[in-house]
Amino acid sequence: MKKNKNPFEYEGSNNLSDEEILDFYIEDFNYSRFIQSTRNVFLVGERGTGKTMALLYNSFIIQSKLAAREASSLSFDKIGIHIPCNTPLFHKKEHLLIEDSFRASIVSEHYLVLSIVSQIAETLSAIEEIEEAFKPYNKKLKEEFEYVLGITLHKASSFLTSITYFIKKEVIDTQRKINSPESNSFYENAFSFSSLALPFINSLKSVPILGKSHFMLMIDDAHDLNKSQVETLNSWIAYRDHSDFSFKVATTRKNHSYVTSNGGSILEGHDFTSIDMGKALFNKDSDFAKMARRIIQKRLDTLGRKIKVDNFFPINPDFQKDLEECKEKVRLEAEDKFKGGTKKQIRDHIYKYARAEYFRNRSSKANRPPYSGIDTIIDISTGVVRNLLDPCFWMYDTVLSESNNREIKSIPYTVQNVIIINRSEAKWEILKSLHKIVEGCTEEDSKKVFCLFDNLMVLFRERLLKHNSEPRAIMFSISQKKDSIMERIQPLLDIAIKSQMLYTRSGNSKDDGKQETYFVPNRMLLPARGLDPHGQHARVSLKAVDILAAAENNKSFPFVDADNELKQPVQTGLFDE
């Protein structure tokens, strides 16, 4: 990496070079072992959580470069084929020209299969060792394939290259046939997984070098598949013997359906393993916090200097001193309150109130806190890798522009604070105009979402300053979910989720221990409002009717402190449901 090239590039992983992927990737042992396995895997997470990076890293081309870098022998046991869905081939709409839905689904599968086979052929042909190993078999493979499929392959090319040419020709032929002026045109020679992909894989495995290989077909951005393609993919996952190949499917949280073509469904734990890429971030010892540090450290290491993360992103010393003083004050309070009590009681008390004490002691006329330090940067990421890199990128960029090409050894805490506040305010600006960026969001919806978040921050602030039990809770769950109210709230929540202003997580419900969905506002929103992005392991229960009132009527959320919650258990009124 060049001396001052920004190491915190956060654009999509598809824009990174192979070398950068190798340089930047951090293995997450919670799920990496499943990607390199024969299981079918669904990687589910919002944009920016590292799905594409994980798939790309495990693709065979990258793994071959890793082996070269480490001077180790390349294993052919597991061959990852990266198949991006966000390509023109997948966005083809020819199937919409066909009235018969069954025939349309055949064309959809045809394009999906062509993409898969094309990517397999391109990946393998990019590996010199494989092309060499195929040389004695090229003629035989081509003849057999031509015979089985009744096609003609390009004479002058190797088997793998001729397949890529064949696929390109097929795409053109399909498009011409379906777009022809004849009504209800259909492409009679459409391929299915059984008629093209399976024979192709069998041909590959007939070559000794790939005789024992397991192909991992890594479908990226599966939310871009059309409904029919999703069902087809699910059917393959349900039906197929997976000794020769498996599917690793990356998709955003809500969009993927698990229904198969015949109306059945694929089952988590049975047909596939699901990996939730969105990570809960409760404290600096959480999995994400540890991984985040490793990510940043690895990025710094590419600068070629030995810089520790904490030294590169130093915390404002006054901020740190004040936090320490508050912690000490709260510790003394706890020792007094829990005389004869356990160390855990004192620790818990400090965890809950030390940081809140800092915010409570600030003068109402004081500026916003001097947000800085790697822990704050990790906090505002909300457990999403892209959100982690974003402020780091801009901090580095700011310092670089003022550096006169000198080596950058750290990001001054003043710069960190300015960037964090700027990025936070920019987030609020985006929040005001979601109708411009979210499909299906009207200006009216945009206003409602803004009001909702505005009132949420007011509530969080009030709790931070006054709540006696969970002052730093910055997540919420929804209670008293009447259908008629949820019908009006859910579209707004969906808009917030699509725009990544809001994330969803799963956790145990307080009431009955069942799994419930809870909501985490993007923590980058908090600094602009002078709130603590650190949060605590607690969530605020908000009634659906209050959420609706906040959104539609700009009504403040009712604030009830913990003492009143204990004295007055919630009673429904006579006319409440």
Place this chain on the structure above:
Amino acid sequence: MWNKQPIEIRMEEALIAQFGQEQGHRYYVQYETARNQLVDEIFPQIRAVEPSLTEHDATHIKDVLKNAELLLGEDISKLNGIDLYCLGLVILFHDVGNIHGRKKHNLYKNTVTVYNHVRNRIAKYNHERTVVLRAAQAHSGLSNTGSTDTLKDIDPTDHIDGHTVRLRDIACILRFADELSEGPQRTSTFMQVNNKYDPKSKIFHKYADSTHIHIDRPNERIAITYHIDIEKKGKKFSAKAEKEFIELIHFTYHRILKLDQERKYTKHYSGLLSPFKKTSVKLNIHVNGQLQNLDLNEITLTDIVVPGDECRNIFELDESYRVENILDALKSIGS
């Protein structure tokens, strides 16, 4: 409190469609009356008699009713009102004999006392009693000739009040639906952890805890997913943990084969179950609650019979399923 199950709604609609509003509704009330009495008086008492059994209360009956509906799928329309009425009664009464103890609970002599109590020995139910309890008896145990082929003795059809019922189909559906009603809902983690169950029953409860069955008619399969946890303290598995793990795995393999046998067996006698062409099994092994990647292929048991093949155990289908191999793989992870 009992919530009306979807299959009961279908039953009521089908009875009215077959017999008209008045008589159809009357049949439904007869069913409902029997059900409510069993739910209130009999099912809760089974636990008192057999405290270590997996659950045989109203929850189990609901499970079997739900499974019957899933097994039938769209073919539920092939059963008319009286068929569904008979099926409902057969499901209600199939386990009531447990009130006299687990052994031979399915036998007529043990179920008839409960039936007569519920129906107050009214004469008009005499033939219904014979029909229902005969089908219920076939869900387990031995036939009249001492073989396990109990469905053979069930006539393809019989009648209730002169209306034909597809009795053998009903017996098959009950038998398979009952076999499939396994899962964590049949046991109590508290009771297991605190060793409240009879030691001989422990394995059944552990099995129930780890089993999740999905009746997947559109995909022509019964999908069984297992989640088995083994505790590791430090770097090794204790001898006790290993022993219990091995025992559970072997028991699981035995139950997989049994379930698949039931699939083939009931399918043989009832065309309504013909869509279920395979049993697919996935084993998920967790260590201290964390899923391990052992690269175990899914096991699929189909109807295909290859001459010369005689599979008596799961690991004969796939060597990686030998318990020793699984344990070795677990030990090598993280070492």
